[in-house]
Amino acid sequence: MNYKMIGKFTSLILMAEALFMIPALIIGLCLGEKSAISFLISIGIIFAVAVPLWLIGRKTDRRFSARDGFICVGLGWFMMSLGGALPFFISEEIPHFVDALFETVSGFTTTGSSILPNPELLSRSILYWRSFTHWIGGMGVLVFLLAIVPLGGGNQGFTMHLLRAESPGPEVGKLMPKMRQTAAVLYSVYITITILDIVFLLFGKMPLFDAVCTAFGTVGTGGFGVKIDSLASYSPYIQTVTTVFMTLCGVNFSCYYLLLLRNFTSVLKDEELRLYLGLIIGSTALIAINIRHLFPWNEAIRHAAFQVSSIITTTGFATTDFDLWPSLSKAILFALMIVGACAGSTGGGLKCARALLLFKGLKRNVSQMLRPNKIKTVRVNERTVDEKILANTNAYFATYILILIISFVLVSIGNDFSTGTNFSAVVSCFNNIGPGFEAVGPTCNFASYGVFSKCVLIFDMLAGRLEIFPLIILFSPKAWTSK
Amino acid sequence: MKILVAGNGKVGETLVKQLSSEGYDITLIDSDTRVLEYELDKYDVMAVEGNCASMDTLRSADVQSADLLIATTGMDELNLLCCVTAHGMNPKLHTIARIRTPEYLEQAYSMRDTFGLSMSFNPERQAAREIERLIKYPGFLKRDSFARGQVEIVELRVDADSKLKDIALNSIHSIVKCQVLVCSVLRNGEAITPDGNFVLREGDRIFVTAPSKNLSTLLKNLGVVTKRAKKATLIGGGAVSYYLAQYLIDSRIDVTIIEENKDRCIQLASLLPKASVIHGDARDQHILDQENFDNSDAVVALTEMDELNIIVSLYARDRGVSQIITKLDKDSENRIIDNLPLGSVICPRKLCCNTIVRYVRAMKNQTGAATAIHSIADGSAEAMEFRVDASTLNCKTPLKSIKLKKNILVACISRGHETHIPNGDSSFEVGDTLLVISTANEVITQLNDIFE
Numbered sequence: 001m002n003y004k005m006i007g008k009f010t011s012l013i014l015m016a017e018a019l020f021m022i023p024a025l026i027i028g029l030c031l032g033e034k035s036a037i038s039f040l041i042s043i044g045i046i047f048a049v050a051v052p053l054w055l056i057g058r059k060t061d062r063r064f065s066a067r068d069g070f071i072c073v074g075l076g077w078f079m080m081s082l083g084g085a086l087p088f089f090i091s092e093e094i095p096h097f098v099d100a101l102f103e104t105v106s107g108f109t110t111t112g113s114s115i116l117p118n119p120e121l122l123s124r125s126i127l128y129w130r131s132f133t134h135w136i137g138g139m140g141v142l143v144f145l146l147a148i149v150p151l152g153g154g155n156q157g158f159t160m161h162l163l164r165a166e167s168p169g170p171e172v173g174k175l176m177p178k179m180r181q182t183a184a185v186l187y188s189v190y191i192t193i194t195i196l197d198i199v200f201l202l203f204g205k206m207p208l209f210d211a212v213c214t215a216f217g218t219v220g221t222g223g224f225g226v227k228i229d230s231l232a233s234y235s236p237y238i239q240t241v242t243t244v245f246m247t248l249c250g251v252n253f254s255c256y257y258l259l260l261l262r263n264f265t266s267v268l269k270d271e272e273l274r275l276y277l278g279l280i281i282g283s284t285a286l287i288a289i290n291i292r293h294l295f296p297w298n299e300a301i302r303h304a305a306f307q308v309s310s311i312i313t314t315t316g317f318a319t320t321d322f323d324l325w326p327s328l329s330k331a332i333l334f335a336l337m338i339v340g341a342c343a344g345s346t347g348g349g350l351k352c353a354r355a356l357l358l359f360k361g362l363k364r365n366v367s368q369m370l371r372p373n374k375i376k377t378v379r380v381n382e383r384t385v386d387e388k389i390l391a392n393t394n395a396y397f398a399t400y401i402l403i404l405i406i407s408f409v410l411v412s413i414g415n416d417f418s419t420g421t422n423f424s425a426v427v428s429c430f431n432n433i434g435p436g437f438e439a440v441g442p443t444c445n446f447a448s449y450g451v452f453s454k455c456v457l458i459f460d461m462l463a464g465r466l467e468i469f470p471l472i473i474l475f476s477p478k479a480w481t482s483k
Numbered sequence: 484m485k486i487l488v489a490g491n492g493k494v495g496e497t498l499v500k501q502l503s504s505e506g507y508d509i510t511l512i513d514s515d516t517r518v519l520e521y522e523l524d525k526y527d528v529m530a531v532e533g534n535c536a537s538m539d540t541l542r543s544a545d546v547q548s549a550d551l552l553i554a555t556t557g558m559d560e561l562n563l564l565c566c567v568t569a570h571g572m573n574p575k576l577h578t579i580a581r582i583r584t585p586e587y588l589e590q591a592y593s594m595r596d597t598f599g600l601s602m603s604f605n606p607e608r609q610a611a612r613e614i615e616r617l618i619k620y621p622g623f624l625k626r627d628s629f630a631r632g633q634v635e636i637v638e639l640r641v642d643a644d645s646k647l648k649d650i651a652l653n654s655i656h657s658i659v660k661c662q663v664l665v666c667s668v669l670r671n672g673e674a675i676t677p678d679g680n681f682v683l684r685e686g687d688r689i690f691v692t693a694p695s696k697n698l699s700t701l702l703k704n705l706g707v708v709t710k711r712a713k714k715a716t717l718i719g720g721g722a723v724s725y726y727l728a729q730y731l732i733d734s735r736i737d738v739t740i741i742e743e744n745k746d747r748c749i750q751l752a753s754l755l756p757k758a759s760v761i762h763g764d765a766r767d768q769h770i771l772d773q774e775n776f777d778n779s780d781a782v783v784a785l786t787e788m789d790e791l792n793i794i795v796s797l798y799a800r801d802r803g804v805s806q807i808i809t810k811l812d813k814d815s816e817n818r819i820i821d822n823l824p825l826g827s828v829i830c831p832r833k834l835c836c837n838t839i840v841r842y843v844r845a846m847k848n849q850t851g852a853a854t855a856i857h858s859i860a861d862g863s864a865e866a867m868e869f870r871v872d873a874s875t876l877n878c879k880t881p882l883k884s885i886k887l888k889k890n891i892l893v894a895c896i897s898r899g900h901e902t903h904i905p906n907g908d909s910s911f912e913v914g915d916t917l918l919v920i921s922t923a924n925e926v927i928t929q930l931n932d933i934f935e
Binding site for chain 1: 523
């Protein structure tokens with residue numbers, strides 16, 4: 001195992017994080033907030049850890065296996081979460097370190113579950129940092145590093161391991177021949193969408209600070225709001241803009257690249273995109289009909305559309321307390337929580353691509369049961385899917401269910417919440433959504449969970465964002481023994 | 484520059500490795516997903532799965548915006564079809580195809596425009612040419628010429644009875660009595676850039692830069708006998724053997740080919756009536772002895788199997804054959820093989836990879852780009868030829884006051900017909916040709932890259 005390379009990348013991740021803290025620091029200094037000092041101290045601590053790691057990893061060879069890639073990503077995200085929690089903890093705005101860590105992990109993994117009863121009490125710089133963690137975590141910090149850090153000449157095949165480990169989806173590919181260009185394209189699309197979102201929100205007369213923070217929460221599909229009632233008190237225009245941008249960010253980012261190349265047909269024919277949009281439209285219609293007695297027609301459609309896209313993209317904003325809706329609507333939302341957004345987007349969940357593969361694989365199994373000698377390949381987008389990918393998808397789904405069940409049991413230790421609360425809390429954190437149902441519904445928070453339950457949920461959030469394996473591998477003793 | 488490489492065989496992989504490390508945008512096309520995945524894990528390239536001659540695959544590899552296509556699949560017909568199709572889709576595209584069937588060589592050349600071919604290459608024929616050069620001028624393990632043939636880098640091995648054994652480099656002139664420079668030494672698989680106090684040991688392989696006119700003096704003073712080869716034995720009757728036998732027969736050298744497949748023997752016998760074709764297994768030393776193996780001036784091991792080639796060469800060495808040439812396809816950079824006395828080692832895929840890399844660099848046509856490039860010392864060092872032009876820095880400055888990057892050596896300066904090995908007081912000027920040796924990890928693409 002290449003410890004030096006892992007050290008080098010961990011150090012780079014931490015340095016990037018320190019860099020990302022600077023805007024929050026500037027906001028704190030401009031507004032003369034006390035919390036500015038906590039950012040300065042945090043940056044100092046992060047560098048104190050990062051620089052020795054850098055010195056260790058400076059001279060390293062390029063042997064880098066898939067295992068190293070997984071460990072790099074898992075460990076990098078863990079360290080980054082510890083570092084990101086420092087400002088909350090040092091400024092004493094979140095007095096317990098586990099709470100601060102929960103909030104940070106919830107930010108980086110674009111979950112949006114909070115332990116804060118009222119975010120409006122936080123200082124501006126802390127609030128900004130809280131939202132900005134969504135934006136950093138949305139596209140992934142390693143993708144960012146691959147785009148900007150010169151890794152020198154030579155053969156850089158190893159970067160593929162990093163992209164695979166950090167990017168969501170069953171099949172991760174490059175858009176362009178070089179990793180650097182691919183990462184740069186992803187980030188340019190990401191930045192463009194963010195800026196567009198901010199501009200549209202500003203048109204709706206949203207204050208600049210709110211607009212920036214909301215855009216970070218939307219584009220990263222995170223869900224931290226700056227208000228206690230999430231987006232409920234903003235105008236219908238702002239809610240509609242947010243609905244559209246959430247939906248846009250749940251789409252595979254390579255679709256945007258194809259649009260830039262004017263390759264419209266492949267985007268239109270993309271089966272995953274069709275499934276995703278179909279789910280949104282169908283669910284919105286069903287829910288709107290189901291809740292029509294609670295609101296006037298136009299509001300019912302708006303709330304339904306907002307909530308559906310907020311849940312399927314795993315953002316977790318709310319315009320109304322959907323926990324009060326009829327059971328059918330809640331059941332649909334619950335199902336959408338698990339399906340999640342498209343692969344290669346900033347959203348979480350199981351991913352539409354995997355749902356598609358699982359369904360098609362199941363269909364094949366059934367048809368082969370009836371005619372045992374039939375040979376059939378699974379095809380997506382008119383291409384045959386490799387059997388290895390199908391096997392990986394099945395394995396992923398099995399692991400996913402297993403972790404869900406184990407976490408559900410563990411979270412239930414030492415609290416008196418209902419089964420529904422505990423289960424929805426796990427589903428919500430594991431799929432990086434934010435709110436669940438009942439006691440962790442959109443108007444409530446996770447503060448009342450115990451320390452152990454919070455730790456389990458922290459693990460779930462990281463496992464959900466990194467698609468399980470990079471995190472599991474950190475706990476596997478075999479991964480750490482050198483060959 | 485965007486390059487498509489179709490087919491990931493031996494040549495394809497070597498090319499991808501070299502070209503991606505030089506920073507080109509590489510897209511690899513192959514029909515085998517597993518091969519592609521393996522390559523993706525090793526190199527920073529993009530992979531497209533499919534038949535490289537189909538328009539659909541070429542479209543998804545974005546042939547419209549590519550600059551060069553290199554077709555190196557195992558099938559000539561597929562390579563040609565791939566080039567025709569790609570050229571039809573993008574008329575500005577340069578195409579290079581591997582054509583190895585002897586029957587197609589003529590049309591690959593005379594119908595180039597119809598096929599949309601910019602260049603075709605044939606690894607086996609190129610290897611045969613290289614071997615012929617070595618047999619005709621024995622004494623060196625390998626020769627690379629530069630500056631229109633005025634300068635050569637030759638490889639020598641320091642044997643137990645060599646005059647160079649235990650000699651420090653600064654006293655080498657008293658032995659060879661002509662202007663030469665030892666630019667790289669390969670000891671135990673490691674390339675060393677030696678200084679004057681470096682002492683040569685038995686088993687070292689040394690790379691010597693010398694003006695071509697000094698080569699015979701060098702050989703004479705080293706006591707290496709250079710008698711003209713009269714009889715060559717080729718082990719294995721593959722494509723390389725066929726081409727090589729043709730060339731050698733043309734130069735009036737007696738050729739014996741030992742091949743184990745009877746049908747192939749009959750085929751070769753009818754293609755090469757002047758050669759003696761022997762049907763037999765080269766593993767059987769009795770057969771080799773019967774053919775007066777040890778009377779040959781040169782033994783060339785050319786079978787499909789690297790292991791067998793190594794054994795044959797070691798046996799030839801044991802029987803005192805003066806010139807041995809071994810073809811190795813797979814692992815020519817293996818450290819264990821490196822220490823065996825195999826004579827000259829020829830790796831066909833590397834030879835043609837070098838040719839293509841040269842083509843690519845010329846295409847880039849940057850001012851100051853290398854006009855020739857050869858990898859020496861088993862790929863641990865590169866010898867590059869540059870033309871000094873107006874944009875070159877440090878013209879007319881003595882070399883001792885120029886700060887060069889680490890592991891860079893200016894080995895030779897050619898001006899007009901004059902060629903000399905530089906010392907600290909030498910300088911170069913516009914119009915000169917420089918030979919630069921680099922063992923640095925970073926890739927040197929322009930002359931100005933060598934300066935600190």
